Amino acid sequence: MLLPQTKEREYRFKLALRMGLPIFALLLLFVSYRLITNYENLDPSFYIEVTLLLTLSIYYIFYIIYKSFDIRITEAVSKTFTREYLYKHLKKELDANKDYTLILISIDNLSDINSRYGIKNGDKVLKEVVFWVVKYLKKNDINNFPMGHIKGGDFIIGLKGKMLQYSTILDLMYLKSDEFIVEDIEVKISGAITDKSFSDDLDYLIENLFEKQERNKNQKRLLQNSDEINPQKKELYIVDAIKNRSFFIMSQDVYEDEKVSIKECFVKLNTPDGKIIHQKTYMKVLNKLGLIVDFDLMVLEQIIEKCFSKTDEMIAVSISPSSLRNPSFMFRAKELLNANTDIKNRLIFLLSETLYYSQITKYNSTLKTLRDMGVKIAIDRLGAIHTSFLYLRDLDIDIVRYDSFYTKDIEDEKHKSIIDGFNVMAHKKGLKTWIKMLETKESKDIAKELNIDYMQGNFLAPMKNK
Numbered sequence: 001m002l003l004p005q006t007k008e009r010e011y012r013f014k015l016a017l018r019m020g021l022p023i024f025a026l027l028l029l030f031v032s033y034r035l036i037t038n039y040e041n042l043d044p045s046f047y048i049e050v051t052l053l054l055t056l057s058i059y060y061i062f063y064i065i066y067k068s069f070d071i072r073i074t075e076a077v078s079k080t081f082t083r084e085y086l087y088k089h090l091k092k093e094l095d096a097n098k099d100y101t102l103i104l105i106s107i108d109n110l111s112d113i114n115s116r117y118g119i120k121n122g123d124k125v126l127k128e129v130v131f132w133v134v135k136y137l138k139k140n141d142i143n144n145f146p147m148g149h150i151k152g153g154d155f156i157i158g159l160k161g162k163m164l165q166y167s168t169i170l171d172l173m174y175l176k177s178d179e180f181i182v183e184d185i186e187v188k189i190s191g192a193i194t195d196k197s198f199s200d201d202l203d204y205l206i207e208n209l210f211e212k213q214e215r216n217k218n219q220k221r222l223l224q225n226s227d228e229i230n231p232q233k234k235e236l237y238i239v240d241a242i243k244n245r246s247f248f249i250m251s252q253d254v255y256e257d258e259k260v261s262i263k264e265c266f267v268k269l270n271t272p273d274g275k276i277i278h279q280k281t282y283m284k285v286l287n288k289l290g291l292i293v294d295f296d297l298m299v300l301e302q303i304i305e306k307c308f309s310k311t312d313e314m315i316a317v318s319i320s321p322s323s324l325r326n327p328s329f330m331f332r333a334k335e336l337l338n339a340n341t342d343i344k345n346r347l348i349f350l351l352s353e354t355l356y357y358s359q360i361t362k363y364n365s366t367l368k369t370l371r372d373m374g375v376k377i378a379i380d381r382l383g384a385i386h387t388s389f390l391y392l393r394d395l396d397i398d399i400v401r402y403d404s405f406y407t408k409d410i411e412d413e414k415h416k417s418i419i420d421g422f423n424v425m426a427h428k429k430g431l432k433t434w435i436k437m438l439e440t441k442e443s444k445d446i447a448k449e450l451n452i453d454y455m456q457g458n459f460l461a462p463m464k465n466k
Helices: 003-037 044-070 083-096 110-117 119-139 167-179 202-227 231-243 279-289 292-310 327-339 360-372 386-394 413-428 441-449
Strands: 100-107 147-151 154-160 189-195 247-256 259-270 314-318 347-351 375-382 399-402 432-435 454-456
Touching: 083 100, 083 147, 083 154, 083 202, 100 119, 100 202, 110 119, 119 147, 119 154, 119 167, 154 202, 167 189, 189 202, 231 259, 231 279, 231 292, 247 292, 259 279, 259 292, 259 454, 279 292, 292 314, 292 327, 314 375, 327 360, 360 375, 375 386, 399 413, 413 432, 441 454
Parallel strands: 259 314, 314 347, 347 375, 375 399, 399 432, 432 454
Antiparallel strands: 100 154, 100 189, 147 154, 247 259, 247 454
């Protein structure tokens, strides 16, 4: 039960007792006085009257306790404090604590969610965001804090101490919220933080939170605009980067039994003016211009030429499945693999696609050729796209990697159970399993408990230049 709910129950019960107990006390005093002063002269009907009065007064007390439930200090939807009670509570907290911090949590696209998905789904998003925030803070040993609904999608949290204690935790929470989804509804979350060093007045502190949030949004927009590349220039830059091999490779270690077993490679393109084009941007253009085969060959050549000589671990790289089904790619890939026999059993192709390729026998034949030459085949994003399940069933592969939607919240019992089911299914087929985005010791321990073969994430090893 959330702190606001506990406080509300206490508040209602105390209010009812304050109303009912005086009446009950007066009745007891009256009865006691009559018993003491007129004990020998009491009529039998007196006992009947007293019994009725006691019964009615007890009934009345319980009645006003029940009716007091109409007095709310928490909201029915979000289960957080109402704005009126939150202000009252925070003013006491500010007076009682030398150092106190306020945090603003905002659902930026709540209006769009209400318009597109309906108010009921908007209410569901409000509730889920609150429980997600509470769960995240509890994992960081922050408990029993007041949280109230200010307006729309805006919530205020009060925490004892200076904001420096919470700034890093809050930044990580905003990063984790980038992929937050409620039943296929994308939720955009932002916020701000301030403390008593700015002001002792609650109204000024809350105004400061919204001002800081707006400044943060403006800075983000400016940064995005400064990094934005004209669409026509973007296409030219990407073509130029492939033609001139203008890119760099980053890698992240993947662990098996506490030892580095795989290095996953990530490719970023360079522009002539020193900017970086990320995968999400260039992949759309590559598919549009029909350059995906050229790109995959470029990456494969570079990795074989430069990466294997620097490490003894396996190297994993994402390859488009359409490239594997392209004769020119396969011809060049065979040449490279035959000319570099020392990389046999050390190269992993990560495959992911949304549309199922129906000529499965032909596809398996291509994969067999690669596997015979020592290339391991991994299906990526298992659990996120329908095709991943079909390929797990139909293709001859070596590894499956779970989608980050499940793994980033592996500590959630539901997600843990789903991953456990995936793991049993994959191991029954004789496949290795791989999990990424492990950000805490707890998530790593759960992955180990589930007997997942390969583990990856910033907690284990950050991404670095190859």
